[in-house]
Amino acid sequence: MVEMRKPIEVSEAVKRIVSHAKTGEVEAVHINDAYGRVLGEAVIASHPVPPFDRSPYDGFAIRSQDTKAASRENQVAFKVIETIGAGYVASKALGPFETIRIMTGAQLPKACDAVVKLELTSEFERSGEKYMTIHRPYASGENVSFQGEDTEKNTVIVKKGERITPGVMAVLATFGYEYIKVAKKPIVAVFATGSELLDISDALQPGKIRNSNALMICSQIKRAGGTPKYLGTLKDDLTLCYASIQQAMEEADMIITTGGVSVGDFDYLPDVYRQLGAEVLFNKVAMRPGSVTTVALCNEKYLFGLSGNPSASFIGFELFVRPVIRTWLFSEKPHLRKGQAILGGDFLKPNPFTRFVGGKLCFDERGMVVVPSHFTKSNAVVMLSAIDALIVLPGRSRDFKTGDKVNIVLLEDLKGSEWPWT
Ligand SMILES: Nc1nc2c(c(=O)[nH]1)N[C@H]1C(S)=C(S)[C@@H](COP(=O)(O)OP(=O)(O)OC[C@H]3O[C@@H](n4cnc5c(N)ncnc54)[C@H](O)[C@@H]3O)O[C@H]1N2
Ligand code: MOO
Numbered sequence: 416m417v418e419m420r421k422p423i424e425v426s427e428a429v430k431r432i433v434s435h436a437k438t439g440e441v442e443a444v445h446i447n448d449a450y451g452r453v454l455g456e457a458v459i460a461s462h463p464v465p466p467f468d469r470s471p472y473d474g475f476a477i478r479s480q481d482t483k484a485a486s487r488e489n490q491v492a493f494k495v496i497e498t499i500g501a502g503y504v505a506s507k508a509l510g511p512f513e514t515i516r517i518m519t520g521a522q523l524p525k526a527c528d529a530v531v532k533l534e535l536t537s538e539f540e541r542s543g544e545k546y547m548t549i550h551r552p553y554a555s556g557e558n559v560s561f562q563g564e565d566t567e568k569n570t571v572i573v574k575k576g577e578r579i580t581p582g583v584m585a586v587l588a589t590f591g592y593e594y595i596k597v598a599k600k601p602i603v604a605v606f607a608t609g610s611e612l613l614d615i616s617d618a619l620q621p622g623k624i625r626n627s628n629a630l631m632i633c634s635q636i637k638r639a640g641g642t643p644k645y646l647g648t649l650k651d652d653l654t655l656c657y658a659s660i661q662q663a664m665e666e667a668d669m670i671i672t673t674g675g676v677s678v679g680d681f682d683y684l685p686d687v688y689r690q691l692g693a694e695v696l697f698n699k700v701a702m703r704p705g706s707v708t709t710v711a712l713c714n715e716k717y718l719f720g721l722s723g724n725p726s727a728s729f730i731g732f733e734l735f736v737r738p739v740i741r742t743w744l745f746s747e748k749p750h751l752r753k754g755q756a757i758l759g760g761d762f763l764k765p766n767p768f769t770r771f772v773g774g775k776l777c778f779d780e781r782g783m784v785v786v787p788s789h790f791t792k793s794n795a796v797v798m799l800s801a802i803d804a805l806i807v808l809p810g811r812s813r814d815f816k817t818g819d820k821v822n823i824v825l826l827e828d829l830k831g832s833e834w835p836w837t
């Protein structure tokens with residue numbers, strides 16, 4: 416008798432998984448190796464930015480009080496007493512009707528409170544001294560880039576758990592973080608099961624296919640922020656699968672298998688979980704593709720039994736594995752980021768279960784449009800190369816038409832969401 420499995424909703428499946436998710440540890444890395452990692456500490460402003468009042472223009476630093484009477488008819492002259500470029504500090508303080516020629520980025524000299532752009536002045540020499548004239552008044556603070564106008568000291572700029580983007584790199588450098596604490600990446604073991612699987616370099620043979628899941632899953636692990644440990648393909652053999660998975664539990668923080676989780680004669684993963692004494696969190700989800708996805712816990716380690724079908728395992732990873740990796744990396748938004756888009760093509764099928772359809776995003780006069788893939792079966796593989804979102808069609812729905820508003824979750828996104836499921 417084939418086992419009857421009871422499907423649970425996607426939200427319930429994810430809930431069961433994340434209720435056991437734990438955070439990892441931190442390690443220090445040199446800033447040169449920090450890009451793309453996840454912050455293991457908050458980034459805090461150790462000084463104001465800019466750290467001193469400075470000139471935003473190439474020009475002349477002046478005392479605004481000296482400019483009150485300036486007009487086209489009554490040009491006011493200032494004696495140039497010094498010239499400074501960025502990186503240098505003036506040695507003199509300004510007296511009445513004195514000016515210091517100052518370049519962009521240079522610290523504002525003492526006693527001056529405004530800057531005149533070079534091109535708004537006229538220059539002349541008298542008795543070997545340099546002068547410049549202006550023809551309008553300047554307010555105190557005009558053309559000054561003030562200390563702390565960007566950020567005040569002690570501001571928390573980026574939170575622990577955020578990804579280090581190019582912008583975060585700029586901030587780390589600004590505040591002198593030569594070494595930065597980052598989240599240690601979880602090691603995620605990957606097995607592809609199936610006696611039909613060929614290596615990438617093998618020629619096709621009757622009845623066999625190349626193993627596309629392993630490299631796809633390893634890349635998804637990297638995208639989520641983990642370190643994949645690919646342990647090879649396993650033939651459909653219970654003893655081999657059991658021994659290999661048991662061994663992998665010594666070497667990895669969590670384990671992903673693809674294939675062998677359904678009810679077929681050679682689907683051995685359910686037996687492996689039984690033999691390991693693992694707690695199966697669920698073995699059927701009310702979704703398509705990926706309904707057979709099974710997740711178990713053994714010695715506090717996750718065993719993700721993803722479907723063998725490429726689309727199903729791709730989606731199973733994003734829904735179920737990603738949040739565990741992202742929680743490990745301290746993210747407060749470990750799930751796929753949710754949004755809405757206009758459907759850019761008809762999807763005329765009944766959806767008894769929640770259906771995930773691969774979609775390509777584009778922008779036109781309607782806003783963000785998602786074009787559904789044509790071939791959406793669980794065994795689809797080629798469409799995976801083109802999608803940047805999953806369209807989420809609710810269960811017990813049908814016939815979505817071009818122009819309908821649909822929910823989507825984004826695949827190439829660093830921010831994530833707290834909880835995208837209803
Ligand atoms: N009687 C039933 N049969 C099936 C059911 C069911 O409920 N009752 N569920 C179907 C659904 S839904 C899915 S999805 C598949 C899942 O099967 P498994 O997870 O056990 O995976 P396999 O049987 O091992 O393989 C399925 C399919 O995927 C191909 N595959 C496997 N590994 C790879 C790989 N690494 N790279 C590329 N392709 C791979 C494999 O050759 C099969 O074609 O079960 C249905 N059956
Ligand atoms: O689990 Mo299967 O992927 O629903 O098609």
Ligand SMILES: [Mg+2]
Pocket residue numbers: 674675676677678679681682723
């Ligand atoms: Mg099977």
